Amino acid sequence: MRRGTIGELFVTFCKIGAFTFGGGYAMIPLIRREVVEEKKWLAQEEMFDLIAIAESTPGPLAINAATFVGNRVGGVRGALAATLGVVLPSFLIILLIAGVLTRVEHFPIVQKAFQGIRAGVLVLIASALLSLFRQLPRRAFAYIVLAAAFAAACLLQADSIVLLLACALVGVVRNVYMTRREGK
């Protein structure tokens, strides 16, 4: 590992954290440009691996990406530097904004603005929902799990984490069973 790489990881991911809005998939083009084209820390193919891994591990994509690249380039210290870098800008900006907002949010004009914003955010949530729904595999199994989970969450007020664990377990049991049956 070259000297100064840890610092470079920190600065690069600081830049990625400070200049992407919305996070997640909105970050991929910038991560690709910095990590694959500029710094050549990852090959293009590894970038695809990175996206696939981020999809099948929990947590924000940006954190997954920073930890993955940092660890690849500079081990555990690199992972720490990159992750700290990607988190720091949002952390500081939000601290600042939270302080300001608590002071102004009782003004009637701000309250009206937020009333409008909440209606707009409703659309943003619906659009995220629609895009995740469209990405589901078009199989009966996915729709059955969806309907069952929705009923459990709405009617039974089931705990979200318990519900996620139960659905994951159902998926594992089904997939392991089917893999065994194909093996025979």
Added chain:
Amino acid sequence: MICLQLFWEFLKIGAFTFGGGYAMLPLIRQVVLAHRWSTESRIVNFIAVSESTPGPLAVNMSTYIGAETAGVCGALSATLGVVVPSFLIILLISGSYRKFRESPVVKGAMEGLRPAVVALIATALLSVAGSVFDVGNPLSRANLSGAVIVLLASFLCYKKKHPILIIAVSAIAGMLM
């Protein structure tokens, strides 16, 4: 004490968020409302602020809720909590990630998790809609302006406009109505 609680709750949220920022919403709602750290409409405000500031949505939301609940210490605890699970899991599997991805257990878990996440977001959407619209009084002024803004935002969303523009337009419309 409250910082420890924030850390622990956001650790769980970080460990069970699959599918990006909005997948976190149902988990955050449940925890924040159960502990009475905030209200439904303020959670929706947080989403707008998190979308309009740089950085990952999940980190922004955690920092904001932590800061609102317990100041800088709260912000640190919540953010650290949401980051730690992904950090550790990526470190653990980075040596053998191809094997991890191809494993029937991981594939199966994802097949069960993805529809569950959609179901949870749908549930959260319903309750957020309940906080935006007053169901008891359907023809109230607030409901009508809310409906106009939803239509306007849907049009912008359909035109693939950036979320920040949608939030800005909704804010201006809210101030005018």
